[in-house]
Amino acid sequence: xxxxxxxxxxxxxxxxxxxxxxxxxxxxxxxxxxxxxxxxxxxxxxxxxxxxxxxxxxxxxxxxxxxxxxxxxxxxxxxxxxxxxxxxxxxxxxxxxxxxxxxxxxxxxxxxxx
Numbered sequence: 001x002x003x004x005x006x007x008x009x010x011x012x013x014x015x016x017x018x019x020x021x022x023x024x025x026x027x028x029x030x031x032x033x034x035x036x037x038x039x040x041x042x043x044x045x046x047x048x049x050x051x052x053x054x055x056x057x058x059x060x061x062x063x064x065x066x067x068x069x070x071x072x073x074x075x076x077x078x079x080x081x082x083x084x085x086x087x088x089x090x091x092x093x094x095x096x097x098x099x100x101x102x103x104x105x106x107x108x109x110x111x112x113x114x
Contacts, residue, residue, distance in 0.1 A: 004036045011037065053097075062087040070108060085112045 062083030103109035
């Protein structure tokens with residue numbers, strides 16, 4: 001899982017320039033150390049979203065009062081999944097500009113979507 005191993009193969013091709021772009025490379029010194037290569041030129045821009053535009057929360061229960069516990073034993077708990085879907089829909093209706101939801105697995109995301 002070390003990116004430096006794959007990057008070494010690119011370096012062995014002796015390219016004139018390599019441009020790395022991403023929204024998730026920061027902090028650059030850590031990424032540079034992982035790749036084991038110095039970055040001669042660096043540009044790191046501030047985040048486009050202001051801190052006052054972000055609200056992070058962990059929802060412990062849904063709008064229908066189901067306690068959320070998305071472990072293996074509850075993977076087919078339709079009441080909890082329905083409540084999660086309703087909760088996400090409710091939040092999405094009230095938040096201007098949209099929301100970002102993280103799921104621990106594609107299967108949970110797909111079940112919630114369905």
